[in-house]
Amino acid sequence: MKPFAYTRATNSQSAVDAILRDQTSKFIAGGTNLIDLMKEDIEQPRHLVDINRLELTRIEQFQGGVRLGALAHNSDTANHQLVREHYPLVTQAILAGASAQLRNAATNGGNLMQRTRCYYFYDLAMPCNKREPGSGCGALEGFNRIHAIFGASDQCIATHPSDLCVALVALDAVVNVEGPDGQRSIPFRDFHRLPGTTPEIDTNLKRAELITSIDLPATSSAFARHSYYLKVRDRASYAFALVSVAVALELQDGTIKQARIALGGVAHKPWRVKEAEAVLTGNRPDERTLRRAAEAAMQGARGYQHNRFKIELGKRAIVRAVTVATGEGRAV
Amino acid sequence: MDERPQAFSPRMETPLPIDLQRRGFLQRSALDGTSLFLSQRLLTAGNPEGSNVALATVPQVAIEKVAVRLRINGSNYGLRLDPRVSLLDLLREQLNLTGTKKGCNHGQCGACTVIIDGRRVNSCLALAVIHDGSEITTVEGLASGDQLHPLQTAFIKHEGFQCGYCTSGQLCSAVAMLHEVEQGTVSHVTEDVRKPGRVPLTDDEIRERMSGNICRCGAYPGIVSAIREASVSMKGVSNSR
Numbered sequence: 001m002k003p004f005a006y007t008r009a010t011n012s013q014s015a016v017d018a019i020l021r022d023q024t025s026k027f028i029a030g031g032t033n034l035i036d037l038m039k040e041d042i043e044q045p046r047h048l049v050d051i052n053r054l055e056l057t058r059i060e061q062f063q064g065g066v067r068l069g070a071l072a073h074n075s076d077t078a079n080h081q082l083v084r085e086h087y088p089l090v091t092q093a094i095l096a097g098a099s100a101q102l103r104n105a106a107t108n109g110g111n112l113m114q115r116t117r118c119y120y121f122y123d124l125a126m127p128c129n130k131r132e133p134g135s136g137c138g139a140l141e142g143f144n145r146i147h148a149i150f151g152a153s154d155q156c157i158a159t160h161p162s163d164l165c166v167a168l169v170a171l172d173a174v175v176n177v178e179g180p181d182g183q184r185s186i187p188f189r190d191f192h193r194l195p196g197t198t199p200e201i202d203t204n205l206k207r208a209e210l211i212t213s214i215d216l217p218a219t220s221s222a223f224a225r226h227s228y229y230l231k232v233r234d235r236a237s238y239a240f241a242l243v244s245v246a247v248a249l250e251l252q253d254g255t256i257k258q259a260r261i262a263l264g265g266v267a268h269k270p271w272r273v274k275e276a277e278a279v280l281t282g283n284r285p286d287e288r289t290l291r292r293a294a295e296a297a298m299q300g301a302r303g304y305q306h307n308r309f310k311i312e313l314g315k316r317a318i319v320r321a322v323t324v325a326t327g328e329g330r331a332v
Numbered sequence: 333m334d335e336r337p338q339a340f341s342p343r344m345e346t347p348l349p350i351d352l353q354r355r356g357f358l359q360r361s362a363l364d365g366t367s368l369f370l371s372q373r374l375l376t377a378g379n380p381e382g383s384n385v386a387l388a389t390v391p392q393v394a395i396e397k398v399a400v401r402l403r404i405n406g407s408n409y410g411l412r413l414d415p416r417v418s419l420l421d422l423l424r425e426q427l428n429l430t431g432t433k434k435g436c437n438h439g440q441c442g443a444c445t446v447i448i449d450g451r452r453v454n455s456c457l458a459l460a461v462i463h464d465g466s467e468i469t470t471v472e473g474l475a476s477g478d479q480l481h482p483l484q485t486a487f488i489k490h491e492g493f494q495c496g497y498c499t500s501g502q503l504c505s506a507v508a509m510l511h512e513v514e515q516g517t518v519s520h521v522t523e524d525v526r527k528p529g530r531v532p533l534t535d536d537e538i539r540e541r542m543s544g545n546i547c548r549c550g551a552y553p554g555i556v557s558a559i560r561e562a563s564v565s566m567k568g569v570s571n572s573r
Contacts, residue, residue, distance in 0.1 A: 003395045006415035006461055028462070035418070035457050036438050048415070050462055075451075079517045081528065088525045095520040099544025100509065102439055104451040105458065224526070237520065237543035 001038050005047045009054060012178050012210055018049045019208040020180055027051050027210060029071055030106040032098075033114050040122065042115075042131055056109075056212055059083065064218030070109030070211040074164065075100065077108055087216050089227035089248055093167035096231040099238050109211035112165060112175065112191065115202065116158035116268075117240050118147065129155045130199040137199075145306040146242065149314075150267040156199030157304065159265055160192055161240050166264035167229060169272050170246040171220040179209035188214075192269030199268070223248035223260065230321035231264070232313060241265035243314045245321040249280070256280045261297065261318065266310060273297040276318065285326045287319075294318040398461045404429065405473030413460050420444045420455035423470060431471040431500045435546075442545035445501035446470045452508035454544075471500035474507065482566050483507055486558035494549035502545045506559050509541050510566060533563050 009015035019025050025047035028034055037043040056071040059080045066082045077083055078094035094103065120126045120138035127136035139147050139157050147157040165188075173188040192203050205211075226249040233239040244264035250257045259280040263271040276297035283289045294315035301311045397412040404427065413422065420437075423429040423446070432455060435443030439457040446455045447469040474481040483506050486492070493499040513533055518525045521540040531537060538556050547555065 001416045004415060005396060006398055028459075031459060031462065032439055032454075032457050035459060039437070052462055073451075075517075079515075084518065084525050084528075091518065091525045092520075095518065095522075095525075099442065100512070100541055101442060101445055101452050101454045101505065101544045102457075105453045237540050 002041060002044045002046075004038075004045055006050065007047065008050045008052075012054055012056075012212060015049050015051050015054065016179055016208050016210055018047075019210075022047045025049055029110045030073070031110075032102050032106045033110065037115060041124065042122065051210070062215060065221065066216045068108050068214045068216065070213055071107050074098070074103040074106045074108065074111060078103065083216075086221040086224050087167075087171060088224060089167045089171060089229055089246055090164065090216065092227070092229035093163040093244075093246060096229055096241075096244070097163035108164070108214055111162050112211060112214075113203070114161055117161045118158040119143065121158060130158055130195070133198070133200050140304070143306055144304045146240070146265070147304060147307050148267045149301040149303055149307060149310050150263075150271050151194040152268065152302070153195045153197065153199070155197055156195035156268065158195065158199065158268060160202070160267070160269050161265075162270065163229065163231060163241065163244060163264060165192070165270040166244055166246045166262045168214065168216075169270040170248050170260040170262035171223070172217055172260075173220075174215040174217070175211060176213045176215065177205065177209045178212050179206055181206075183212075185215075188270075189272055195268045202268075220248070220260075222250045222258065226251055226325045226327065228321050228325040230317055230324065232317055243310055243317050245314075245317045247318075247321045247325040249285075249322070249325050251285075251326065255282065255284055257282075259293075259322075261293070261322075263297070263314060263318075266301070266314060275299060280322070285322060285328075290319045290322050291315070293322065398464075400461055400464045402460070402463065402465075403467045405468070405470060411460075415459060415461045417460050418456055419446065419448075419458040419460045419463060419468070422460045423455065429470050429472055432504075433497055433500055435498065435501075440546070441498070441501075442505060443498050443501040445505045445545065447504050447508050450508070450511065452505050469504070469507075471503055474503060481507065483510075483558065483562045486562040486565075487555070490554040490558040490561065491551065492554040492558040493547070493551050498545060498547045498549075502542070502547065502555055505542060505545045506555075506562070509538075510559070510563050512541070513537075513563070533560070535560065 007018055009018060019027065024045055026045040028048045028050055029052055034043060054071060056069045058069045059072050059077060059082060060067055066086060068077055074094050078091045084091050118139055120128045121131050126138040129135060129137050137156055144157060148159050169188045175186045175188060175191050177184055177186065190204060193201060228247050231241050231244040233241055241264045243266060246262045248260040259277040261273050261276045263273060276293040279293040279296045297318055298311050298315050303311050395414050398415050400411045400413050402409045420432060420434055423432050432446055433443040435441035437456045439454040444455040445452050448463055448466050474484060483503055516530050518531055519537055519540045521536045522531050535556055538559050
């Protein structure tokens with residue numbers, strides 16, 4: 001690991017100022033991703049600003065919804081009674097990811113800031129436009145089994161690895177940040193970005209902006225009774241998603257009044273599929289409707305040599321996840 | 333925690349840069365503890381920051397040490413650390429608490445699991461400086477003298493290991509996991525996460541909740557049996573140690 005200077009920030013403003021002063025600096029919270037990347041020299045900050053002492057750990061009611069502190073640990077968030085009761089999709093998504101040890105250290109803000117798990121990003125001997133802009137993409141014509149089928153560019157076909165973020169985009173969460181220009185709120189769907197010609201940039205955060213909290217809106221608690229996070233992966237636990245599906249439904253007399261569907265493991269950002277939501281809305285969740293919704297969701301998907309299976313897998317996962325969310329199927 | 337300054341051993345006062353620790357680690361395989369200790373003292377004599385130019389691998393950027401206080405297995409430590417030092421390397425290389433094992437060093441195997449302020453974490457992904465002021469329990473802190481922790485006894489009885497390399501991590505993880513269950517936490521395999529109350533600890537729950545600890549010998553059946561038995565025998569008693 002390259003040497004770095006270490007500073008403990010005492011409040012948000014001093015943390016932001018410390019980052020502003022030094023272009024090579026980074027915030028550190030749980031460190032479960034950043035420290036790993038620093039060990040491999042993939043990330044080489046010269047200055048770490050430790051934000052763990054900031055008072056951003058609360059989980060509380062806010063405007064009828066729930067506000068998740070950026071520094072609340074993933075495990076505490078998943079198990080908070082407000083979250084379990086009103087936003088069980090968030091609980092399910094968090095608990096589908098990583099291990100208990102990692103969730104105990106990882107924070108909510110850090111979960112949003114995870115880098116991709118693309119093998120080529122991790123391998124310094126390989127080209128990667130995300131790690132080293134202009135060096136090329138090893139995955140595009142390489143072993144791309146875990147890679148994107150939506151929104152990729154000829155520069156990068158990496159996926160975003162988070163489970164939590166898939167639930168958050170489905171529930172129309174909002175990310176609150178504090179930066180040099182004060183505070184602002186970013187709708188979750190606009191937080192992460194597609195690779196385009198600048199795959200080295202994962203999010204729309206500006207320099208020195210600090211995530212302070214994530215809001216789950218009151219309207220999304222309408223889905224509490226019918227939501228489900230299905231994660232398909234190479235082993236039963238502790239693996240990243242090949243495809244995951246977050247489903248949130250509001251049912252009325254057996255008809256879908258509202259639907260939210262988002263996919264993980266398929267794009268550079270958590271992938272909301274409004275086309276599928278439109279197919280479900282106003283209909284009964286019969287098999288034909290579910291299959292139509294799944295087909296609509298996968299319109300425009302583009303498979304590469306080793307990941308074409310994700311298109312059919314994604315369709316079946318959507319059918320399965322919606323079925324479970326309606327209460328008809330058993331959780332898997 | 334007790335804020336009294338502690339009596340340091342010389343090695344604690346001047347922790348070596350990481351590359352010197354690696355050097356020390358290699359030497360340790362060839363030399364006994366005393367000669368290793370002396371050789372490290374010679375290397376650092378009059379050179380507390382380890383910036384001797386003769387040691388070509390020492391980084392160019394001066395590293396500012398950070399004061400860190402930790403309470404580990406009931407003992408207080410006052411340290412000055414290179415901020416790069418992981419809690420795992422601190423325990424093993426500087427404090428001689430070698431019960432905690434380095435497996436993958438990337439948070440993927442769980443061999444390095446320790447309990448920080450009551451929570452199990454991967455010590456390989458924890459910078460020691462970040463945990464200033466924390467209370468840490470390692471596998472060395474589970475037993476009370478010769479009285480083994482009920483989970484240790486159960487692991488022996490059910491042969492929850494073969495080579496034993498993952499065992500200290502499995503034990504620390506299981507101790508904290510049973511505490512999590514007592515607190516009413518849910519897991520990925522819990523049927524209804526909206527339902528409050530204690531989740532019955534089925535074998536599926538044990539397997540899912542312990543999935544962050546890999547055993548390449550495949551002693552999983554013994555591990556699950558040991559945890560199942562200990563969870564029953566420990567019910568009602570404080571198991572967070």
